[in-house]
Amino acid sequence: MPRRSTAIGLITVYCLLLICLFLSWMRLLHVIWTNPGLIPLGDPNIEKQDTSVRYFDKYSAYISDYEGRPQFCDKCHNYKPDRSHHCRELNRCVRRMDHYCPWAGGIISETTHKFFIQFVFYGALWTLFLLIPTSYYLAERMRIVGDKPSTWIACVALSAIFVVFTGTMFxxxxxxxxINYSTVETVQRGGINNITMLTTRSHRDRRSSRASTTRASTTREKPNVLREVVRDGREYVVFQTQPFDHPWDLGNKANLQSVMGERVIDWFIPLKMSPCVRHEDSMGEFAWSDAVLDMARDWEKDNPGRRIRLVSEWRERSGRSGR
Ligand SMILES: [Zn+2]
Known part of the structure; x- marks a missing residue:
């Protein structure tokens, strides 16, 4: 007996899922081709110490080396914004690189991560939808008619393989x-980070410190304070996080929202870019976790009259006068 309404329902859902999969893949490819998040190349004739770090002046804190300079890529001859990583396939540094995916068609990074997740999500849904009805009707056909069409068996086998592949990726x-880690960062998980933070002084304190503005202290007063440095008249403190301190963990929901979007509808529609690509906040390239703020607040307690700009900004935002 023909099951017309079942057939119409199955074909409709199949087409809808296929459209979602196609649109998310097209959006992913569009961003990979137009805005993959590459870091500009530097001049190979200019030494590291002469390369401009002006890009980092707008931030109150950034990931650095032991001496308070931003991280440098020898292959791109330029400083790397926080969480950037050099991609071997592209031979370029990429913002918040996750991985290079030949299946999806290119680099999965800060700008493409959201659309990649949507692509594998709809891929898993579509292949699951292929797998379940095809398996059901294949079993029915084998039971009633007694034949085993090879096209149906191939469809079940292929959809089973791809549902496992895309589902696992998703x-x-x-x-x-x-948990706010890229694939690259999960490999380095548990490691330490050096974070350089801009400090400010009261006028009185500034006068008394004038004689020591070229100081580059290397004494470790606290386990997480590496040194103080002065660059272009600005005073910085270089901190070192403890192993497993996560510099950017904001809690599961906020972590997901920073990539997928603030509204739940944005999680499913492959249109708006991730909020984390904006980089408009002067506190840093990405929002800092409590572990980082705690380090800075502890330093302020030990250094009366001096301030970490990051903490002042955090207090302004959250309307707090003290801790
Ligand atoms: Zn590089």
């Missing part, structure tokens, strides 16, 4: 985003 990538 859950792994979404988990990483929920």
């Amino acid at each position: 859950f792994m990538t979404t988990w990483n985003v929920s």
